[in-house]
Amino acid sequence: MSITTMTKEEIVSITNEAICEEFEFDMEKMTPEAHLYTDLGLDSLDAVDLVLVLEKAFKVKLRNQPEVKEVRTLEDVYDLIQKLMQQEAA
Amino acid sequence: MRHSLHKVAVTGIGIVSCLGSQLDVVQQHLRAGKSGVGIDPQREAVGFFSPITGCITDFSVEDAGLTKRQRKTMPNFAVQSYAAVVQSLEKANLGLSDIRNARTGLLFGNDSTSRAQSEQVALTRQYGSTAGIGSGYCFKAMNSTITLNLNVLLGVQGASWTISSACSSGGHAIGQAADLIALGRQDRVICGGAQEINWESLCSFDALEAFSRRTDAPHLASRPFDAARDGLVPSGGAAAVVLERYDLAVERGARILGVIEGYGFSSDGQDLCRPNGAGLQAAMQSALQEAGMTPDQIDLVSAHATSTPLGDNAEADAIAAVFGSKSVRVTALKSMTGHELWMSGASQLVYTLLQADGGFTARTLNFETPDEASAKLNIVVDENSDAPGRVMLNSAGFGGTNACLIVNTRS
Numbered sequence: 001m002s003i004t005t006m007t008k009e010e011i012v013s014i015t016n017e018a019i020c021e022e023f024e025f026d027m028e029k030m031t032p033e034a035h036l037y038t039d040l041g042l043d044s045l046d047a048v049d050l051v052l053v054l055e056k057a058f059k060v061k062l063r064n065q066p067e068v069k070e071v072r073t074l075e076d077v078y079d080l081i082q083k084l085m086q087q088e089a090a
Numbered sequence: 091m092r093h094s095l096h097k098v099a100v101t102g103i104g105i106v107s108c109l110g111s112q113l114d115v116v117q118q119h120l121r122a123g124k125s126g127v128g129i130d131p132q133r134e135a136v137g138f139f140s141p142i143t144g145c146i147t148d149f150s151v152e153d154a155g156l157t158k159r160q161r162k163t164m165p166n167f168a169v170q171s172y173a174a175v176v177q178s179l180e181k182a183n184l185g186l187s188d189i190r191n192a193r194t195g196l197l198f199g200n201d202s203t204s205r206a207q208s209e210q211v212a213l214t215r216q217y218g219s220t221a222g223i224g225s226g227y228c229f230k231a232m233n234s235t236i237t238l239n240l241n242v243l244l245g246v247q248g249a250s251w252t253i254s255s256a257c258s259s260g261g262h263a264i265g266q267a268a269d270l271i272a273l274g275r276q277d278r279v280i281c282g283g284a285q286e287i288n289w290e291s292l293c294s295f296d297a298l299e300a301f302s303r304r305t306d307a308p309h310l311a312s313r314p315f316d317a318a319r320d321g322l323v324p325s326g327g328a329a330a331v332v333l334e335r336y337d338l339a340v341e342r343g344a345r346i347l348g349v350i351e352g353y354g355f356s357s358d359g360q361d362l363c364r365p366n367g368a369g370l371q372a373a374m375q376s377a378l379q380e381a382g383m384t385p386d387q388i389d390l391v392s393a394h395a396t397s398t399p400l401g402d403n404a405e406a407d408a409i410a411a412v413f414g415s416k417s418v419r420v421t422a423l424k425s426m427t428g429h430e431l432w433m434s435g436a437s438q439l440v441y442t443l444l445q446a447d448g449g450f451t452a453r454t455l456n457f458e459t460p461d462e463a464s465a466k467l468n469i470v471v472d473e474n475s476d477a478p479g480r481v482m483l484n485s486a487g488f489g490g491t492n493a494c495l496i497v498n499t500r501s
Contacts, residue, residue: 024158045225049162052224063221 005089011058011081015074018057022049032075050077060084098268099339100348100497102184102280102332103440104177106170108144108325108427113177115148117444120426120452123473125309127323127428133289133296140301142308144325144428146287149173156243162226164239165206167284170328171198171236172243175280178330182344184278186245195249195276197267198236199259199283201432201487204291206230236284236328248276254432256487257396259283260329261435265353265493267333278334283436285326292324298363300398312429313456314395314422315402315464322396325428329437347443349498351480352381358490365486367404367411370394373492374412374482381496385413388496389479390451390470392438394486395422396429399461405484406463418482421470425455435485435493442481446499449477 006014016030019040029040036042042050051062058081062068067080103113108126110116119126126144133141151161151169155176161169179189188194210227214220229235234252241250249270255262260283267281295301302311302321312323339346354376358369378385391409395402409420423441424430430437445452454469483495 022158045163046159048225052222055221 006085008078008082012078014057015054015077015081018053019050022053030074032073032078034074035072036074054081058085060088095274096272097336098271098350099334099336099344099346100331100350100439100443101334101339101344101346102178102180102182103347103443104174104181104330105327105437105440106146106149106173107327107329107430107437108146111146111149111173113181113444116441117448120441120444121448121450121474123426123453123455125312125426125455126325127308127312129305129308130289136289136293138289138293138296139299140296140303140305140321142302142305142311142323143287144323144327144430146327160243162224163229165203165230165235165286167200167286167326167328168236168239171282171284171330172240174282174328174330175240175244178280178332182332182334184332189278189280190245190247192247193277194246195267195270195279196237196241196244196246197249197263197270197279197281198252199255199261199263199432199436200233200236200252200285201254201256201259202286202291203231203233203235205286205288208290244280246280249279255491255493256489257429257431258435258485258487258491258493259432260437261483261485261493261495262355262491264331264333264350264436264439265355265495268350268353271333271335277338278332280330280332281436282328282330283433284328285431285433287326295324302397310456312397312425314393314397314425314454315406315460315467315469316457317459317461319397319399319402322398322424323428325430326433327430327437329433329440331436331439347499348446350495351498352377352383352496354378354380354494356492358492360490363488364400365404365490367408369490370405370484370486370492370494371408371411373494374408374484377482377494377496383496385418387480388413388418388482390481391418391420392442392481392483393420393422394434394484396424401486403461403463405486406467410466415466416468418468419451419470420467421451422454422457423452425457426452435483438483438485439495439497442478442483442497443499445478451475451478
């Protein structure tokens with residue numbers, strides 16, 4: 001399976017695992033509507049590491065993507081990753 | 091101290107070193123005269139002239155009681171500092187609610203954070219941009235990384251800074267912390283020193299060919315004052331001390347481990363790496379003057395003695411000049427630990443108080459043959475000799491910066 005043909009479920013699973021590993025979260029906290037800052041307690045430093053972790057997990061470039069600044073919830077993260085992967089595959 | 095308003099007590103100590111990561115283990119090793127020195131194969135692999143080093147074998151950063159997120163801004167020696175501080179607070183019977191105020195400060199000695207700096211440079215080159223650098227590096231790569239991280243973790247609200255003065259950093263940190271209390275600026279200061287143990291921080295020092303090459307018997311390599319010494323053994327870890335205003339410590343029923351009676355400092359003003367002895371002598375005399383004491387009131391000198399001929403000889407001459415030939419007892423702890431560099435001025439206070447608690451003076455290992463300078467000293471070589479009593483502790487660093495503390499360990 002090519003990474004560019006990932007399903008949304010696969011993206012969700014990889015994202016959740018990567019975030020839980022990086023920030024030592026329990027998987028139960030990883031609901032799509034969870035707000036990165038207010039629910040998960042991430043701060044601006046964590047945001048830098050979140051981007052690095054996702055870049056490594058999906059081999060996509062997130063730094064300097066204007067949409068990254070708009071990300072608020074886990075659902076926003078999944079959607080952005082999916083969009084970037086589709087763009088790369090196109 | 092003579093000019094001071096307040097007497098300064100030591101109420102807590104903690105350490106992570108090549109002699110152990112728990113106070114009781116370190117005390118046992120000091121009593122037994124067990125060396126913490128060994129070989130680091132990685133240093134051989136990267137091309138060091140000498141792979142001999144102090145080895146910390148019983149400490150894991152993952153088990154230090156911090157989350158991965160807390161640790162991401164901390165190099166290993168900052169985590170070791172945290173562990174040492176936790177021990178010291180426990181020993182002092184102080185909780186976080188006692189230290190979360192503006193009357194409590196934090197002052198550490200440190201003079202490098204090389205691994206973090208090398209790694210962030212390597213990441214930038216690897217990625218062709220700074221985009222690959224995690225958020226922790228900005229804080230790991232600062233010289234003040236210990237105090238900036240511990241300040242957040244502990245919540246103290248008074249003084250919070252790191253001082254750098256090469257191998258006297260830890261000594262000056264404790265001396266200046268004592269001054270802050272003596273002058274009434276702080277009621278309590280958590281202080282100490284730390285030194286990273288990794289090849290990145292020591293490659294340029296190794297390039298000076300300053301390290302012992304006695305690879306066939308590393309435990310015999312650090313031999314302060316001995317005629318057959320061939321260089322120092324680098325070492326490290328973290329040491330922490332809780333200093334408190336004496337009257338407040340007594341009032342809260344704290345156990346007093348010692349009293350800081352004097353702090354002297356000086357600089358040689360002469361050479362980068364060849365101490366002249368006169369500077370250290372001036373620091374020792376300054377400490378005595380601050381304490382309002384004469385040399386005969388000192389029971390033991392904990393020498394800086396790093397196992398380099400030049401440094402040891404300069405110190406031997408300085409001690410003999412202050413105390414007279416063959417008089418005060420002298421011990422050289424680096425014979426056991428190697429030279430803990432930035433940390434050494436602080437660790438020797440922890441080691442001294444552990445000796446006092448156990449009622450013995452740690453003997454100087456590997457001192458077999460005196461040379462002309464060390465023949466003037468009365469070096470402790472006997473096992474389980476008397477308790478240290480009132481101790482003068484020397485430290486000296488590159489650039490000729492000298493620190494001298496006087497601690498009374500009699501309860």
